[in-house]
């Protein structure tokens with residue numbers, strides 16, 4: 001179920017305080033359903049905080065934040081959202097399949113759901129292309145395989161919204177490309193909405209839509225094409241830098 005305008009996520013005046021600092025400053029934005037939205041900005045600008053607010057794990061959130069038609073953090077949203085944090089969320093002393101069996105047992109407990117669990121585990125392993133490594137200990141996986149194993153856990157419940165915090169950090173270009181191809185397959189084949197953060201601007205071109213962030217504010221949103229042409233830039237990185245300069249100029253007179 002979406003809200004009236006059909007956005008998967010809709011925020012108005014979203015403000016988050018962490019410790020003594022206001023980390024997000026009254027943000028307004030939407031995330032379109034069935035598309036890949038990239039959340040891009042430099043380290044420390046508030047990407048993880050925004051994602052935590054969307055999945056409902058962030059304290060001291062004010063403003064309005066609707067996710068799949070319910071207020072963020074509503075218990076009914078839990079099975080509908082997959083969240084992959086920056087740290088791998090698998091046990092290194094279990095195999096990939098054992099990890100998935102374990103998380104599947106939490107999601108679908110009881111003997112009667114045994115077949116559904118098996119099917120979900122097999123599907124998740126295939127989707128992330130780890131069939132050949134399914135019986136390897138997670139502790140022996142490469143960085144890219146580990147990232148895909150964490151993603152497989154998030155895919156167990158067939159989430160409508162996948163929130164991925166810097167999923168490609170530290171991966172080589174080939175693995176990054178493979179992971180982005182997987183994100184596109186999930187959006188195209190299952191209609192999954194993906195919100196993916198990155199501080200690597202060249203990943204922007206792989207997204208359908210972008211939210212460009214800086215210092216707890218959204219500088220701009222739109223498709224890579226609209227952002228590039230609005231700034232008369234060749235790349236999203238150039239457009240981002242142009243927006244940063246523009247914002248600094250606007251602030252000058254009040255200094």
Ligand SMILES: Nc1ncnc2c1ncn2[C@@H]1O[C@H](COP(=O)(O)OP(=O)(O)OP(=O)(O)O)[C@@H](O)[C@H]1O
Nearest residue numbers: 018019020021023042043044045046047048049199
């Ligand atoms: N518990 C906390 N108390 C105070 N400030 C915090 C706390 N946690 C995070 N912050 C600050 O909030 C800001 C936003 O952090 P956040 O992790 O959301 O940024 P990010 O854009 O995801 O960064 P990165 O790309 O490095 O992961 C940072 O300046 C960080 O130092």
